[in-house]
Amino acid sequence: MxxxxxxxxxxxxxxxxxxxVNNYQFYVIDRVRGCAMSIMHKIAIDESLIEKMKRLxxxxxxxxxxxxxxxxxxxxxxVT
Numbered sequence: 329m330x331x332x333x334x335x336x337x338x339x340x341x342x343x344x345x346x347x348x349v350n351n352y353q354f355y356v357i358d359r360v361r362g363c364a365m366s367i368m369h370k371i372a373i374d375e376s377l378i379e380k381m382k383r384l385x386x387x388x389x390x391x392x393x394x395x396x397x398x399x400x401x402x403x404x405x406x407v408t
Contacts, residue, residue: 330356333373336399340406354402366405373401 337354355372364373381397 329375329378332395333378333398333402336395337371337402340399340403344406346406352406364401364405371402371405373398377401 333356334354337352341352351369353370355370356375356378357372358375364371364377366372378394378398381401382394384397386392
């Protein structure tokens, strides 16, 4: 799971115009239930949030993958 999150995060970094994002690091943690956070260029997403996203079905959008959902969460942390 951690490798997938890192790969998704790195792909997002490639497509941003921000100059300070080239040194971001991405982590999967098991400490804060249902949380994603960013501190000092380190972005962490809690394992329980990923598990919830696996079960989440968005009725009006077909074809949304787990990777899409993780990318949405990580991209929010990149821009805030």
